[in-house]
Amino acid sequence: MNRIGVTPEMVSRVIPVDPFDLVIFGGTGDLARRKILPALFRRFCAGQMPDDSRIIGAARSEMSESEYRDLVRDALAEFGKKHAEDKHAVEAFLKHLHYVAVDAMGDGGWKEMKALLRDEEGLVRAFYFSVGPSLFGPLAEQLRENGLADRETRIVVEKPFGHDLESARSLNEELAQHFYEDQIYRIDHYLGKETVQNLMAVRFGNMLFEPLWNAQYVDHIQITVAETVGVGGRGSYYDHSGAMRDMVQNHLMQLLCLIAMEPPAQFEADAVRDEKLKVIRALDPVDPDQIVRGQYTSDGSMPSYREDAENPTSKTESFIALKCYISNWRWANTPFYLRTGKRLSARASEIAVVFKETPHSIFGIDSGRHRNVLSIRLQPDEGMTLGVTIKEPGPGGMRLVDVPLDMSFADALGPDAEEVTDAYERLIMDVIRGNQTLFMRGDEVEAAWAWTDPLIEGWERRGDSPKPYDAGSGGPDDAAFLINRDGRRWRGIKI
Known part of the structure; x- marks a missing residue:
């Protein structure tokens, strides 16, 4: 897991994770650009992201894989901190990125995503719902109906988790129809x-x-x-x-x-x-x-x-x-x-x-x-x-x-x-490890x-x-x- 600009001392402090496919719904959005993708990039630079891991951006916008990598390259230049100065590291990270245009409320893009995802033993599959709460339920349902999730799949949901007790219960019930509690990671970056x-x-x-x-x-x-x-x-x-x-x-x-x-x-x-x-x-x-x-x-x-x-x-x-x-x-x-x-x-x-x-x-x-x-x-x-x-x-x-x-x-x-x-670096890696201690x-x-x-x-x-x-x-x-x-x-x- 040698990385450009990574010293042996830095790698020795890193706890490796299993190879993964991580899909980011809302992969072109503000949270993905500011926090999620830069956090993954810094974990890549630290040598924690295995070479055969992949990050798949998913959103409604039609764009090519090359265009998506350009978008992420710009995000890293703005929010990637000191590691983004290493252009070789940036280009190496971008090779792990893919993109699928998906309609959360319809049929568009789901077959393409299923074809892109790998089904290999020991491979972690996780879906990050970097979208509004109104899409949590529909996305969870689509994952099940399209055969993209099994008992080991993990989903990450962002706040706000509900507007009051009634809406929070409703969201919990929607997600529980498709996933067990130990598969759901409600993230609070604090x-x-x-x-x-x-x-x-x-x-x-x-x-x-x-x-x-x-x-x-x-x-x-x-x-x-x-x-x-x-x-x-x-x-x-x-x-x-x-x-x-x-x-x-x-x-x-x-x-x-x-x-x-x-x-x-x-x-x-x-x-x-x-x-x-x-x-x-x-x-x-x-x-x-x-x-x-x-x-x-x-x-x-x-x-x-x-x-x-x-x-x-x-x-x-x-x-x-x-x-x-x-x-x-x-x-x-x-x-x-x-x-x-x-x-x-x-x-x-x-x-x-x-x-x-x-x-x-x-x-x-x-x-x-x-x-x-x-x-x-x-x-x-x-x-x-x-x-x-x-x-x-x-x-x-x-x-x-x-x-x-x-x-x-x-x-x-x-x-x-x-x-x-950086909070998002740690929490995303905890999702890949299957550790829910810091999640609600x-x-x-x-x-x-x-x-x-x-x-x-x-x-x-x-x-x-x-x-x-x-x-x-x-x-x-x-x-x-x-x-x-x-x-x-x-x-x-x-x-």
């Missing part, structure tokens, strides 16, 4: 991030943290996912979704589960997902006064949300903050503060585990108040920081100061850190919607409007009051 997986390693691989990971020692936990971009280009979709459906129900919920779950018996798909499901089912309902919704307004240089969404009366939230509790023995009465939003002052994703103060300070009132904080940064500078309290150097008595013990992946892992942290199970998705739906129905029934906040700010002032009235403050982005 779970593929290196830091998210390191969270499990820190919790369950170190005796230092796990004994303290409970209500006795943890004061509260914050989860923040902040974006500087607006909804321009996605306005039509986003205005029917909002921050709760787009981010909280899936991304933040998954982070919450990994932070709060009990240790699974082993690092195995159903063992991990069973524990995540228990967390979701233990979440208390959230009172309306514990939820803050916001919508960005124009600051003069950037358009407002309503301008981006092209809806002058929209009541859809582009920001949400809430406080929730988990009713179990580990986390009883420990608040979890969640917030996410568009057009904020910085792009940052962080989980902060804020520990309680020492029960008694031997250093007197002048030493101040100090807490240990474990900060897990998901983006942009992935890594972890543990804040500890030490004596401030110099004479003048016992003055205490908080200092960080910092582990940034870029520092710890060197120049290859950027490459090893059907009952998990439904449980998340069952908790989310009443919150959304509540503010829609009341006719609540989101609070305005300036584009480029930290969000609405009410989000600060939500946590400040508990004697706490948000970390990171200031409000």
Whole structure:
């Protein structure tokens, strides 16, 4: 598996996968161009993609194989990172690509695809549904009716997986008519991030943290996912979704589960997902006064949300903050503060585990108040920081100061850190391996919607409007009051 520009040291860190045929429905779309194909290219450059593996783009557009390779070549030049500078590697990767024009709702192209796919022992066959949810069911049915899927076939479905509990159940039922649960990979790219997986390693691989990971020692936990971009280009979709459906129900919920779950018996798909499901089912309902919704307004240089969404009366939230509790023995009465939003002052994703103060300070009132904080940064500078309290150097008595013990992946892992942290690379390879640990199970998705739906129905029934906040700010002032009235403050982005 020697590749141009790949050193023996790089190959030694790669776990090989079996040869595969991977069909990407929506193979000419934005997600395929930006994420899926560049991720596969980087795995190819790392020596992980076997020589006899193939990638088959499928879409409605009529184009030749050569034209499709040209499209992918342009995508790699734009999104392929440093490996795309190696033109020999690009051309070698493109030789693995094929294209079939397919009509998801009709007969066109299915015979051609069946003729292209190989039927060989030990060959993995997977289909990536990089399309809208309305096509999940029809594609699954077409695969079965045209003899393209068997018991070993795997399908990957992207979010959004449903718009509410009813639609999620309907999608699950549609897919279950044609595939077993262990064949369905519901992807959430947040779970593929290196830091998210390191969270499990820190919790369950170190005796230092796990004994303290409970209500006795943890004061509260914050989860923040902040974006500087607006909804321009996605306005039509986003205005029917909002921050709760787009981010909280899936991304933040998954982070919450990994932070709060009990240790699974082993690092195995159903063992991990069973524990995540228990967390979701233990979440208390959230009172309306514990939820803050916001919508960005124009600051003069950037358009407002309503301008981006092209809806002058929209009541859809582009920001949400809430406080929730988990009713179990580990986390009883420990608040979890969640917030996410568009057009904020910085792009940052962080989980902060804020520990309680020492029960008694031997250093007197002048030493101040100090807490240990474990900060897990998901983006942009992935890594972890543990804040500890030490004596401030110099004479003048016992003055205490908080200092960080910092582990940034870029520092710890060197120049290859950027490459090893790409979520789609890891998740696609997990599909080929048949490892569902970092993918959502059907009952998990439904449980998340069952908790989310009443919150959304509540503010829609009341006719609540989101609070305005300036584009480029930290969000609405009410989000600060939500946590400040508990004697706490948000970390990171200031409000």
